[in-house]
Structures are given as structure tokens and as C-alpha cells.
Amino acid sequence: MRAAAIAQPNIALIKYWGKRDVGRNLPAVGSISITLHELFTEMEVQLDGSLAGDQLTVNGAPDAGLLPRLSDCLDRVLGDDRDPARIQSRCNFPIAAGLASSASAFAALTVAAAAAAERSLETYELASLAGRASGSAARSLYGGFVELENRRDDIAVRTLRAATEWPLTVVIAITASGPKAVGSTEAMEISRKTSPFYSSWIEQQPHDLTIAREAIQQKDFAKLAAVSEHNCLKMHSIMWASRPPVVYWNSATMSCLQTIRELQAQGLGVFFTMDAGPQVKAVCVPEHAAQVGEALGGTDGVVDLMQSGLGEGARRTKMP
Numbered sequence: 001m002r003a004a005a006i007a008q009p010n011i012a013l014i015k016y017w018g019k020r021d022v023g024r025n026l027p028a029v030g031s032i033s034i035t036l037h038e039l040f041t042e043m044e045v046q047l048d049g050s051l052a053g054d055q056l057t058v059n060g061a062p063d064a065g066l067l068p069r070l071s072d073c074l075d076r077v078l079g080d081d082r083d084p085a086r087i088q089s090r091c092n093f094p095i096a097a098g099l100a101s102s103a104s105a106f107a108a109l110t111v112a113a114a115a116a117a118e119r120s121l122e123t124y125e126l127a128s129l130a131g132r133a134s135g136s137a138a139r140s141l142y143g144g145f146v147e148l149e150n151r152r153d154d155i156a157v158r159t160l161r162a163a164t165e166w167p168l169t170v171v172i173a174i175t176a177s178g179p180k181a182v183g184s185t186e187a188m189e190i191s192r193k194t195s196p197f198y199s200s201w202i203e204q205q206p207h208d209l210t211i212a213r214e215a216i217q218q219k220d221f222a223k224l225a226a227v228s229e230h231n232c233l234k235m236h237s238i239m240w241a242s243r244p245p246v247v248y249w250n251s252a253t254m255s256c257l258q259t260i261r262e263l264q265a266q267g268l269g270v271f272f273t274m275d276a277g278p279q280v281k282a283v284c285v286p287e288h289a290a291q292v293g294e295a296l297g298g299t300d301g302v303v304d305l306m307q308s309g310l311g312e313g314a315r316r317t318k319m320p
């Protein structure tokens with residue numbers, strides 16, 4: 001009744017923004033992401049009937065704040081007549097700061113919980129369950145370049161291309177280390193209800209998905225760069241035009257964009273993307289990663305840098 005699993009966060013290139021069913025947490029649009037390698041969340045789940053309720057530690061310290069969402073996820077995987085669980089989470093990057101910590105956390109938790117209860121579920125079933133907790137978590141069940149599609153009343157997730165077939169590098173410029181001010185669910189609902197750009201976002205997404213799918217198939221970096229930057233800026237424009245506006249960027253976010261534009265002008269293979277937070281993710285060809293890291297590291301307001309290749313989907317690990 002004890003198992004552990006590890007999952008990597010993923011970064012969306014064609015973004016998921018908006019829900020078609022808030023209760024079941026179903027996305028309004030499909031999305032395409034890359035799963036990272038170096039960043040991780042490891043979850044250990046021990047089901048224990050003698051506990052009074054679920055318990056959670058994050059990097060060794062008790063954390064009651066995150067527990068309710070994790071408990072709900074366990075209920076969905078195991079049923080609400082399950083035994084209470086002792087959950088131990090280890091994470092090597094900032095939580096709730098726009099670095100997809102919820103994606104890796106719920107992907108790892110889903111795999112560990114099913115394993116602890118000796119329930120053998122297919123990856124697509126695990127992805128669907130993880131997606132109920134956090135839409136982007138469904139993609140972290142898979143490695144490399146991953147597409148999430150809306151299918152009837154569920155989602156379908158698959159790898160478009162393995163990480164080893166097109167090994168890109170992601171340099172992450174951390175521009176603020178605190179947790180984000182507005183959670184993504186709340187921000188998506190504000191966008192859906194108030195942004196004048198929301199309906200055209202939904203209409204245009206299939207086109208962006210097609211272009212990105214083609215670019216990944218053809219390993220066409222310039223094509224992937226153009227559609228990814230455009231899709232990211234559209235997502236943030238929806239938020240900026242909402243009431244109240246949701247602005248995740250800070251001045252360093254903007255400076256990083258400027259740096260990346262200069263690197264592109266010098267001919268480097270790099271493009272940016274940003275999620276529900278002020279961090280800038282620079283996706284680059286591996287041979288240019290060092291130069292990209294140096295330039296972003298020297299950009300005003302960047303407090304830290306992380307770098308990662310592309311990695312695998314969530315999987316069980318041996319118990320410590």
C-alpha cells in the first residue's frame with residue numbers, strides 16, 4: 001500500500017486557456033506541450049487505515065494548504081471510500097510560480113496513488129484522472145512533444161514526437177520567486193466571462209495546433225517558434241483585456257523578451273513562451289543554449305536561471 005512516482009513539468013507551446021466544463025475541469029481548447037527533464041516532482045503515497053486523515057509534507061515540511069486538492073485527486077483515482085494517505089512530495093523548483101508545478105505534482109500523485117492501491121490503469125486513464133485535478137497535468141503523463149485533444153466529454157493525450165528525436169533545450173529565466181497572485185482557474189474564468197478576445201482565441205486554436213503539429217513533424221524550428229510566440233502573446237492579450245485585467249508579467253519579463261528578440265536578430269535558434277506567471281521560458285536549439293543562458297542571466301531583473309532538456313512522462317520509481 002505504498003508506492004512512489006516521479007513526473008516532470010511540461011511547458012505549453014500552444015496553450016490551454018479556458019475551460020468548457022469547470023466542474024469536470026475539461027479544457028475549452030486542445031494544447032501542445034514539451035515535457036521537461038531536469039525539473040521534477042516526486043510523490044510517495046502510503047495508504048494507511050490507521051491515520052485520522054490525509055497528511056502531506058512538501059520537501060519535508062507539513063503543508064496543509066495544498067492538501068485539499070491532493071485529497072480530491074486521490075478520491076478520484078481510488079474512490080472516496082479509500083484509506084487515508086500519507087503523501088510525501090519532493091520538488092526541485094519553485095511551487096505555484098508559473099513553472100507548472102501542479103502539472104508534475106498531479107501527474108506523479110496519480111501514478112503513485114494507483115500503484116499504491118495496486119490498480120493497474122492505462123496511461124490514457126491516468127492522464128484523464130490527472131487532468132481532472134490540473135488540466136496541464138494530463139500532458140505530464142507523456143514525454144517529449146505532447147498533444148492534448150478534446151474528445152467528446154473527455155480528453156485524449158498522446159506523444160507527437162519523442163524527446164530524443166528532437167532534443168531542444170529550455171532556459172527558464174526566473175524573474176520573481178513568490179507564488180502567483182491569481183490562480184490559473186480563476187484567471188481563466190475571468191477571461192472567459194469578460195475578455196472581448198476570448199471567442200476568437202477559441203476559434204483560432206485549431207489552426208495554431210495544426211501549424212505546430214506540422215512544425216514538430218517537420219522539425220521546423222522557425223515555424224514552431226513563430227506559432228508558439230504568437231499563441232503565447234494571444235493568451236496573455238486575452239488576460240490583459242479582461243475585467244479585472246490579469247497581468248502576470250513584470251518589467252523583467254519584458255526585458256527578457258527584448259533579450260530574446262536581440263538573440264533572434266543575431267541568428268540564434270530561440271523563442272519565448274510564458275504561462276500563468278512572470279517567468280520566461282526560452283526554447284532553444286541545444287547548441288545555442290549557453291549563449292541564451294548567458295544573455296538572459298545578464299538581463300535586468302532576472303533572479304535565477306534554470307535549464308532543462310526534454311524528458312519522459314510520469315513513471316513509478318523505486319521506494320527510497
Ligand code: PMV
Nearest residue numbers: 012015016134135136275276
Ligand atoms: O493546468 P493549469 O490549470 O495550471 O493551467 C495551465 C495553464 C497554462 O500553463 C497557462 C497553459 C498550459 O497549457 O499549460
